[in-house]
Every structure is written in C-alpha cells, then in structure tokens.
Amino acid sequence: MDGAVAIAAAAVLLLCAFIYAAWLAPAAARRRLRGAGFDGPRPSFPFGNLPEITASLQAQAQANNNKSSAVASGDIHAAVFPYFARWRESFGKVFVYWLGTEPFLYVAHPEFLKAATAGALGKRWGKPDVFRRDRMPMFGRGLVMAEGEEWTRHRHIIAPAFSATNLNDMIGLMQETTAKMLAEWGDAVAASGDQQDGAVVDVERGVVRNAAEIIAKASFGVTDDEAGARVFRKLQAMQAMLFQSNRLVGVPLARLLHVRKTYDAWRLGRQIDALLMDIIHDARRRRRQGKDLLSLLLAGTEEATDRRLTTRELVDECKTFFFGGHETTALALSWTLLMLAAHPDWQDALREEVERELGNKDDQGQKLDAAALGRLTKMGWVMSEVLRLYPPSPNVQRQALEDVQVAEGKGAAVVIPRGTNMWVDVVAMHHDVDLWGDDAHEFRPERFARDPMQGGCRHRMGFLPFGFGGRICVGRNLTAMEYRVVLAMLLRRFRVSVAPEYRHAPKIMLSLRPSNGIQLRLTPLVTADAKSSSA
C-alpha cells in the first residue's frame, strides 16, 4: 500500500512538473515578453508556430519543383525562410516566435544585436538548451557547445593550433587530397569521350567529400590507416543520420517519437568516441609528431596541466572540428563554383590571378606558397561575397542565461527575460537593402575591393558569416586557406559553366545548401605544361 502511495505521489509530482514546464512557465514567459513590447505571430499549444513554419516550407518546396535552372539574382531569404520573410512584414526585424513551448527572439537588426550582446552583456548569453541534446552526438562538450570557464579554457588551448604557421603546414595535405578529386573529375571527362565540351559533374558532392577528407586529416591526422578510415566513415554515417531526423524542436515529449533514431545516433556516437580514444591513446603513447590539430593540441598540452585537455575532451574537439569544419567550407566552395559558372568574367579574373601569383607549381607537384596564396586578393573578395549571399551558417543562436537589459536610446530599455532564445537571422541581414543598398541580392565581389572587411555594409554587425563576439569561428583562417588551395587548383584545370540539369533552389538543412546538388559542366583547360609537352 505504501508503495502504491509513493508511486501515486511521484506521478502527481511528475505531472505538476510537466504542467509547469510545458504550460505555466511558457505562459509566464509570453506575458513578460509581451510586457517588454515584443510582438510576434500567435502561438498555439503545444506546437507554437511550428505548423505555420511547416506549411510555409512545404509550399516553398512545391514552388521549387516548378523552378527553372536560372541562377537569377534574387532575394534568397524569402525562399529559404519564407515564414520569417512573412512575419517580418508584419512585425519588423525583431519579434518573438515559438518553437513548441520555447520562445525565440528573432533578430535581423544589427543595432539591436549590438545593444543586446556587446561588451559585458556578451557573458549573459549561452547556447540554447533546446538544441543541446540533439547536437551532443556531433559536438559533445567541444568548443561549439562549451560554456563559461570551460569554454574560456578550451578556447585558449585551441586557438593557437590555428596559427598561420600551423595552417601553412597543412597546405600539402590539402593539395594532395584535392589532386585526387580533380583526377576523378578528369576521369569523368575522359569517360564522357568529349574532351572539348567536357562532362557534367555534381561538384557539390565531390567538394563535400574532399573537404571531409581534408578536415579529417587536418583534425586527427589519419584517414589512410584502418582506424582513421573507420572514424571517417562513421562520422559521415552519423552526419547523414542526424540530417534525416526532423525533430519537433521545443514540443514537450516529442523526443519520445524519435527514441529509435536518438538511440542509433547515441550508439554510433559511442563507437566513434571509442575509435577516437584509441587514436588519442596511441598518439599520446608514441608522442606523435604530426602537423594535424590533434598532434598540435597534444604537444601543447604535454607540459602544463592547466593547458592540458583530457582524452575525453580531445575526442569531443576532434568531432567538433569535423562537424563544424567540413561542410561549411565545402558549401562556401560549392556556391563559389556556381557563382563563377554564372559569372564567367569573375571566373576569368580569378584564373588570371592564380596564373600570375602561383604559376603552374601544383601541376609540378610543388607545394603552394602560403604568401602567394595570400596575394590572391580577388579570390578573397569573391569568398566574402559568396559568404554574404549564401552564408553556410545561416543563423546564430543564443539563450539568455540571465535577464538582459537592452538600451534603446534616450534612457529607455527593454528586458529580454532569462531563458529566452535568440535567433539571429544572418541570411536576412546579408540580403538587407537597408544595409547593403539596392544591389544587395546581386553578386558583386567588387564591394569588398572598396571595403575588404565589411563590403560596404552600413553596420559593423550586419556581416556575420563567421558569427560574432568572443565566439567567432575559430577555424575561419583554416577555411580561407583551404578555399584558396582548392579553388586555385581547380581553376587551373577546368572551366565551369552551369549545366541545364541544375535547378537553383537553396534550402536550409542546418546549413544553407543546394536542394539537389550543383551540376556544372567541366571543360578541361589546356595547361601551360600540356601545351609545351605537345609542342
């Protein structure tokens, strides 16, 4: 009898906790947000605004099916975030919407973002709890997810591994891996039997695989041996699995609908961790002297204990580099190839620049020179412009750890209540005509010639491809290096043009990506070497 009473009491307690978390707390948050003056679309219980989001995405997918191949310059924001575009018309650039019972403050207003996060206020924001569990298998407690003092310690240890000297040492592995991809594309052209016109290739697929291999080599140094290759394959399998699961974010108990997938991801995560642990133990034992990030972190942490990451922490950082680093870079390169295919004048200009600064060094198996890569100025403008138009990380999210008071000028202030999530819409800001002018939707790399850092954006917080504040991307220089190596090698071998099969339908799947790959026609170029050997 006592047992039954205890069970009944526990059930009542659980029910009360559930009612509080799913109903009372969100209702109180809603009242506070409205009281602070934040408007937004009306949510319903328990889905919040998810039904409208889903319907709007379905309508957009339908519209995409009827699209032509034209790479028209246009406002891709309305295409990838149709619901935000609609709500913005009614509520402006700052409003509240709800994922399930979780409030999200939508922000596409750089001045508001600055006022809410600048200086000491930065410390009041962490990463949203609502995404934490989903992202655990990918990032563990690595730098992307770490908070507070743990984050500070990790960031201090990790940032030096991305120094210019260390990145220069990675040029060789980037060249070697990319040469393999280009050889495969060369084979595809040869197999088409049409050297003159070349062949159609889905460049996105090749570039993503290439970037995954580069980041795996750069992170933990091994892909050719069995252990490294197994980690690599499993990391890719996990990526695919996490992509498929379309969770009802923020909806109470929705997790129970995905028990199987959650379990599978967790199990794969355990296997990856075990393989990485073996690699790290082995590297520690043999005092491995590689040029990869893991070897650098191990070397840097041998002496001082406060600069030492545990094996567990190193495992999470290796996974973080893999998941944070390859797809983003690959998408930057893929969208660039599309832009260069659609803008042959810029393609010619970059090819000319590569010929001038690098000559045919990579054809002759020589290592590309970091200083010469750094002189590819126009390529830098093109990279910035592509990251502006098609930011691979289309949003940045935060959660208020405490109440945040945002000054609104003339002494007035609004309070963002503790627990509120913030969704910074990077795509919206990068396409905002108020910030960039009437040509905001057009591919114009020359805007970065005039203003290399900001591209002429009217607000310093309006251009955020790598995030902002202390949590700005730690791998951005690695990306810049890889981008230059891959693009320089590719432009010397092939001319790219848009294939008729390509349909321009960017969409969000965590990253900003093409819906069905990027099909380009690759026409082989006659290199100086080939010319001289045939003469």
Ligand code: HEM
């Ligand atoms: C085009 C390529 C890339 C883009 C667009 C990109 C974008 C971003 C963004 C927007 C953030 C900030 C996230 C936030 O504040 O919540 C970030 C952070 C981060 N990125 Fe990247 N990234 C790129 C390449 C890389 C590479 C190559 C690596 C590693 C090898 C990397 C590792 C990280 C890590 C570890 C963080 C967390 C930093 C911290 O919280 O201290 N990223 N990245």
